[in-house]
Amino acid sequence: MWRPDRNDKKPLYQQIADYLEQRISLGELPPGSHLPSERKLAEQLGVNRSTIIQAYENLRASGMIESLTGSGTRVCGHLWGMDPAPNWSRYVEGGSFLPNFPFMRRIREAVQSGEPFINFANGELAPELSPNEEIASIMRNQPFHEPLGYGDPQGYVPLRSAITGFLQELRGIQATDDSILVTSGSQQSLYLITQCLLNPGDAIAIENPSYCYSLPMFQSAGIRLFGLTVNEDGVDPEEIRALYKQHRIRMVFLNPNFQNPTGMVMSAQRREEVLSCCEQLGIPIVEDDPFSLTSYDDAAPPPIKAMDRNGSVLYIGSLSKVAASGLRIGWMAAPHTVIQRLSDARQQMDFGLSLFPQWIAAHLLESASLAPHLERLRDSLRLRRDIMAEALHRKLGSEVSFHLPQGGLNLWCKINRKIKDYHLLNNGIKHGVLFIPGSVFGTEPGFVRLSYARSSVDEIVTGIDKFAAALIETMSN
Missing domain, CATH: 3.40.640.10 (Type I PLP-dependent aspartate aminotransferase-like (Major domain))
Structure with missing residues (x-):
């Protein structure tokens, strides 16, 4: 997600106005499309609401956007002095290949926001678990x-x-x-x-x-x-x-x-x-x-x-x-x-x-070197699994239940109270932890997949603390 550069000499409101004008000119925000509210855009970009108000005022003065009572702010239907650009929104909403499901897009947006998250949603190996030295040795010793x-x-x-x-x-x-x-x-x-x-x-x-x-x-x-x-x-x-x-x-x-x-x-x-x-x-x-x-x-x-x-x-x-x-x-x-x-x-x-x-x-x-690598990998994954399982038992006790897997990268947890996946995921993002709600995999709400291979050993306990806080907040509401 784009954000204004606080080290730039250009004022923040002007950077934001220029960015939105560029998106309008390129057709990414076609005529008639709605812009976020001042408060929401301020939260997304990490600036004060007054900065967004000033940016919007500049764009209104140039005839790029308009604000209508009860309808919010939108790009003007007729942009004088500008050649019409393709309505890319209609194109990207078309085609036969569907976009990712909403929960997955929500997780991706959180990752791309630049905010620090402990990521139990990512089902890949941590860098230190890959055979980096083995691959480096191949590249040094085998002529290509x-x-x-x-x-x-x-x-x-x-x-x-x-x-x-x-x-x-x-x-x-x-x-x-x-x-x-x-x-x-x-x-x-x-x-x-x-x-x-x-x-x-x-x-x-x-x-x-x-x-x-x-x-x-x-x-x-x-x-x-x-x-x-x-x-x-x-x-x-x-x-x-x-x-x-x-x-x-x-x-x-x-x-x-x-x-x-x-x-x-x-x-x-x-x-x-x-x-x-x-x-x-x-x-x-x-x-x-x-x-x-x-x-x-x-x-x-x-x-x-x-x-x-x-x-x-x-x-x-x-x-x-x-x-x-x-x-x-x-x-x-x-x-x-x-x-x-x-x-x-x-x-x-x-x-x-x-x-x-x-x-x-x-x-x-x-x-x-492949066999020794696989042995080290299995030991490391078993350790991460055990740390995550112990942290879940300690923080949440009977609130969650799970089968302890004998391989793989994931813990599949059942939440023993009725919750809504959307609220749990949003609370997780708020607390700084990512995971995948079970409904993404076809189940009813009340399950989560926690992947333990991507996070470092030190992050797992902290991540479960954050997950527990998110779950407790969700259950309390």
């Missing part, structure tokens, strides 16, 4: 001689080979280089599936709650979403059968290990039952597996893909939750015909991912 032109839209061949070995050794998945597509993170894999393998009006089944509910890309593609209840064993295959019978679902989207947001792990028996059910119905499973390598104690159960007998499972993974989200390295393991179709679409989008991060990822996956 690859051409920097357009690469293979399916992905850098040495990286696909490294992913094949990685999946076989650590996840028990048999794959070939030709059955791997390198993507810009898991989310691009989901996007390609919705755009290339599904049609508007198609129905899919997703877990409830699920990270998929937080992605407008499904609604943008005209996909109908139907929820599958997540319990301690995972989803019930009989629910899949019922949805297929009633809605002819085309795909089932699952996150069996340390499910986002609940942290639950699907039982081995349930995995077999779900796979058998989908094979019988002839519908594919999209298995998203971002967290398995964060398993704190024992190894995470093998993915459903490892049991796949006839190519029914599209398996998605990435380095975002175990190495670095900024590398933007993800992958999909799928039948070759599917990979060819998605690679063709990928070439139309961006001609493939940049070669340099793929080169780094290939060396990282084959490096002897």
Whole structure:
């Protein structure tokens, strides 16, 4: 969010007036659009209300804005001496790709405001948890001689080979280089599936709650979403059968290990039952597996893909939750015909991912330092989880309840009193802490997802203190 520069010799009111005039001239504030009230804009920009009054007076004097009793302040309908600019508001409200949901936009606005927040909403690793030294060592010791032109839209061949070995050794998945597509993170894999393998009006089944509910890309593609209840064993295959019978679902989207947001792990028996059910119905499973390598104690159960007998499972993974989200390295393991179709679409989008991060990822996956990094990561995440859980028990006691996850990055908390998510989020922002309300993931109000991987160890206790203050204020109202 723009703010006036207090070190600039130009008065604050003049900076604000110039900024608003520029936005009007560029069509970002088209004729007839309403401006914030003086008090609200003063709060947003961190200035006195009198400064906004003076800025508005300047713009009124120049004929740029007008104030009408009962209607507030708006841009004048006719701006004399100015050529009309496109009404960009109408353009950005159009298009088929929907904007983020309101709660997510509210969180993003808070982050971009520049105010200090303890961020339990961000589901990525803290900088100190990434393999920075390992990557630096690769760059020092491995000469880079690859051409920097357009690469293979399916992905850098040495990286696909490294992913094949990685999946076989650590996840028990048999794959070939030709059955791997390198993507810009898991989310691009989901996007390609919705755009290339599904049609508007198609129905899919997703877990409830699920990270998929937080992605407008499904609604943008005209996909109908139907929820599958997540319990301690995972989803019930009989629910899949019922949805297929009633809605002819085309795909089932699952996150069996340390499910986002609940942290639950699907039982081995349930995995077999779900796979058998989908094979019988002839519908594919999209298995998203971002967290398995964060398993704190024992190894995470093998993915459903490892049991796949006839190519029914599209398996998605990435380095975002175990190495670095900024590398933007993800992958999909799928039948070759599917990979060819998605690679063709990928070439139309961006001609493939940049070669340099793929080169780094290939060396990282084959490096002897990967296993020690993963061990350190698991220890650090377990410590953060335990600190957050203890702080929640100490500050809120029976007001919240949660299952202690054995992997992943998140605590899924149930608030044991009736609240409104909107009020809780606003109070959290007021107290300086961010988190994601459960309704973003498809549940009724009264749940929150608290991610503990982004904040430092020292920040977690302070952040829970702030969350507790926000919750107590919300419950008291």
